[in-house]
Amino acid sequence: AALGLSASLLLLVDSLTFLWVDTFTAYPFHGTFQLFLTSLVFLAAYDPFAAEVRRLTNRVFNRRGQALSETLDHLNAELPGLLSTDALVERVLGGLHASGRVSSASLYLWDPRLEVFRRAGYRGGGDAPPAVLAALPFSAGFAAGAEPYQRHELVRRGRTDQHASEVAEILGAMGAELAVPVRSGSHVLGWLALRDEDWAEGYSADEIGRLSTLADRCRLVLTNAREISALEQRRRLAAMGEMAAGLAHEIRNPLAGLKGAAQYLQTEEVSPDAREMLQVIVDEANRLDVVVRSFLDYARPLDVSRARGSVNAVVGHALGLLRAQGPRPDIHVVEALDPGLPTVLLDSAGIGQVVINLLQNAVQAMPRGGTVGVTTRQREGWAEIAVSDTGPGLTAEAMSRLFVPFYTTKAGGTGLGLAISRRLVDAHGGELQVSSDPGRGATFVVRLPASPAPAG
Ligand SMILES: Nc1ncnc2c1ncn2[C@@H]1O[C@H](COP(=O)(O)OP(=O)(O)OP(=O)(O)O)[C@@H](O)[C@H]1O
Ligand SMILES: [Mg+2]
The missing domain is CATH 3.30.565.10 (Histidine kinase-like ATPase, C-terminal domain)
Structure with a gap:
């Protein structure tokens, strides 16, 4: 529909121009006057049109802004109940994208092992943004508590500020107009990167403020998810510990049997060499017994009475x-x-x-x-x-x-x-x-x- 509209508008402008040119060639006026008249007519025809376009766009974008605002309300209520990173990615990126005010959204999370930001998810058309972001200079500004990055502003500042232009370039590669940090204290756990293809100005201060609140909720989910997986790990370890303790018990009885048998043979008539070998068996059995006993000491629940x-x-x-x-x-x-x-x-x-x-x-x-x-x-x-x-x-x-x-x-x-x-x-x-x-x-x-x- 939009294509059809613009095509017919173009046709209209085209035919109007031809009409004017034809008219003026048929009745040749003075050139300057011709230009003046043309501009006048264009202004008259164009300005109300432009205003109309602006009014329309505003309405469309306000509606999208409204949808974004509702999505954020919804997400803020829903996020505290989420327990995994996958669910977070799904809900946040899916929700933002569905609002219509975000044509592409990605979430990058810090990977402490590789020391990079890794893309945890992406919603939007076209190619997905880079899978990995090197930390610098991207996170550099943040320890100092800078504001969320806005690309068009960084581009403007980048004419005199090298760092700003580097960051703007990375944002460009990420396909993002706005990057909101997910912060925990002075650490940056991740980035929520957004763009609205139809709105070159990016996002309003109000929207950025609300997106920052969303990023803070994301932090909560991320730390909860981490704690839960640590808890699961501990449970697994505890179960393994119990198994190992059972195994240790099972080892002690046959070990005592081996040692007893070797000691019995030592009392028999045996060659000096064999006696020495039997002593090796006894010594090693003792050593193993110490290890197993210490392990059981360690595995046993501590009983401290203070x-x-x-x-x-x-x-x-x-x-x-x-x-x-x-x-x-x-x-x-x-x-x-x-x-x-x-x-x-x-x-x-x-x-x-x-x-x-x-x-x-x-x-x-x-x-x-x-x-x-x-x-x-x-x-x-x-x-x-x-x-x-x-x-x-x-x-x-x-x-x-x-x-x-x-x-x-x-x-x-x-x-x-x-x-x-x-x-x-x-x-x-x-x-x-x-x-x-x-x-x-x-x-x-x-x-x-x-x-x-x-x-x-
Ligand atoms: N004061 C120390 N100086 C240098 N190394 C140490 C010191 N204390 C511990 N270590 C190192 O830490 C290791 C572990 O110590 P730990 O006390 O847990 O076990 P261990 O002394 O080897 O055995 P165990 O205590 O059961 O006799 C030691 O083997 C040693 O390498
Ligand atoms: Mg020791």
């Missing part, structure tokens, strides 16, 4: 146990316990276990001797226990895997010491932190909430 107690007393007890394990003259222990430390709610046996694990690790990290520092102090609502050593410190690899169960670099280690320690500290609402100065040593800090519990 009571008001003294952190310094727990630390003193652990140091006593360390000394009892056999003195190492090459290890120097430096204690600095804050006598003013208030009592805290703690499971003495559990925290004692944590401190012993840390002390053992510190000593084991210094085969050629060194200094173990043990400090307690109160800081910002926490009671802190710091255990430091002057060993080699931690490699980047160790740093990232320290608390992973079974991560060990020691021949006789189980790799559960720190994993169990972290669980125990977590159960106290506390934190177990590590810092390391490669080549100079490592420091582990246990922080327990000093009562009353700190805010946050």
Whole structure:
């Protein structure tokens, strides 16, 4: 219909022009007068027409604006109930596109693994915009809290501003006139990119404001979706943990049988070689039993019973146990316990276990001797226990895997010491932190909430 209309308009203008030209050639007036008259007639004919066109367009676009506004109302009400990214993409992009005020819409989401914005969805005609957007310079302006990007404005600013022109170019490639950030704090989680092909001016300030509100709702859905998938992951892990614990139990009985049989044979008349082999079986069975038992310890639900107690007393007890394990003259222990430390709610046996694990690790990290520092102090609502050593410190690899169960670099280690320690500290609402100065040593800090519990 639009085509037909414009075609007939063109024909009309064409024939009018011919009519005028014919008339004027037949009755040759002065050239300037001819021009003047023509312009007058055109103005008279054209201006009301233009006004009419403007009125019509406004009506059409107001109607679309109205439809957009209704869509946004609808989406704002619906979004809090969505639980997955796919549903979000479907509803938001589908809804905006269907409103008629958005001829193409895409949603880009930050992919932390690849460190790019990835297109999560697109609605509109023609070719889909690029699948991936490199972060810079696209996100650069945002940490500073800039406004949503509008292409026509960036193009204007781009004449003097290099950054603006680069961003405008990317928006062009995205086929977007407007890009609204989905922000979480100073992070940009994604971009909602829109265009209305029939409206070069893009979107009104009011519309941009409302689209920003929509982007904020999108943030909620995205963070909820992430939490839900983390929860599912935890559930899966918990189920696997239960299975593994069952398996560990099943291993212990036959293991005891093997060991018993080997020990029985040792009492028989056997060659010295065979006796040695039997001893290997017994030793290995013992080693496996320690691993399985530690695993079961780790897998068992923690049972911490907290009571008001003294952190310094727990630390003193652990140091006593360390000394009892056999003195190492090459290890120097430096204690600095804050006598003013208030009592805290703690499971003495559990925290004692944590401190012993840390002390053992510190000593084991210094085969050629060194200094173990043990400090307690109160800081910002926490009671802190710091255990430091002057060993080699931690490699980047160790740093990232320290608390992973079974991560060990020691021949006789189980790799559960720190994993169990972290669980125990977590159960106290506390934190177990590590810092390391490669080549100079490592420091582990246990922080327990000093009562009353700190805010946050
Ligand atoms: N103070 C430290 N300095 C250097 N490396 C350390 C230190 N503490 C821990 N590590 C590293 O972290 C790994 C894991 O420690 P964790 O206490 O969990 O297990 P483990 O000591 O190897 O075994 P287990 O505690 O069961 O005897 C260690 O094998 C070691 O590589
Ligand atoms: Mg250890």
